[in-house]
Amino acid sequence: MSKLGELSEQALELAEKLGEKLQLSGDQAGKWLQTGAALGVARAGAKTAKGFVKRNPVTSVAIAAGVGLLAFAAYRRHRREALEASVEGASKQIVARKQRGQPKALAPPPAKARKSRVGKTA
Numbered sequence: 001m002s003k004l005g006e007l008s009e010q011a012l013e014l015a016e017k018l019g020e021k022l023q024l025s026g027d028q029a030g031k032w033l034q035t036g037a038a039l040g041v042a043r044a045g046a047k048t049a050k051g052f053v054k055r056n057p058v059t060s061v062a063i064a065a066g067v068g069l070l071a072f073a074a075y076r077r078h079r080r081e082a083l084e085a086s087v088e089g090a091s092k093q094i095v096a097r098k099q100r101g102q103p104k105a106l107a108p109p110p111a112k113a114r115k116s117r118v119g120k121t122a
Contacts, residue, residue: 053060
């Protein structure tokens with residue numbers, strides 16, 4: 001009976017070790033469980049959406065267009081608010097002064113007239 005006792009002791013030790021490892025990795029197991037559940041929900045949602053699109057293609061296109069318009073409106077509103085928002089801090093406006101000796105407008109130099117070589121031999 002000693003061999004049977006040894007086997008039961010070894011099995012008990014192995015079970016204790018596994019229990020300790022499971023306790024240490026309990027957080028990871030919860031994360032895996034949440035990830036698996038999220039994937040299952042996403043898969044079921046995709047399957048439902050696919051069936052809806054097959055049955056109602058016109059409605060699906062209208063919904064997609066509406067979502068696109070709402071997203072564009074939100075983007076433009078966010079952009080407009082960002083441009084209108086004041087920047088915190090002190091600033092000073094710098095006024096440009098006219099410098100002396102500078103021409104009013106920089107125009108390209110006039111093109112030189114090309115000499116005609118018609119009828120001339122070199």
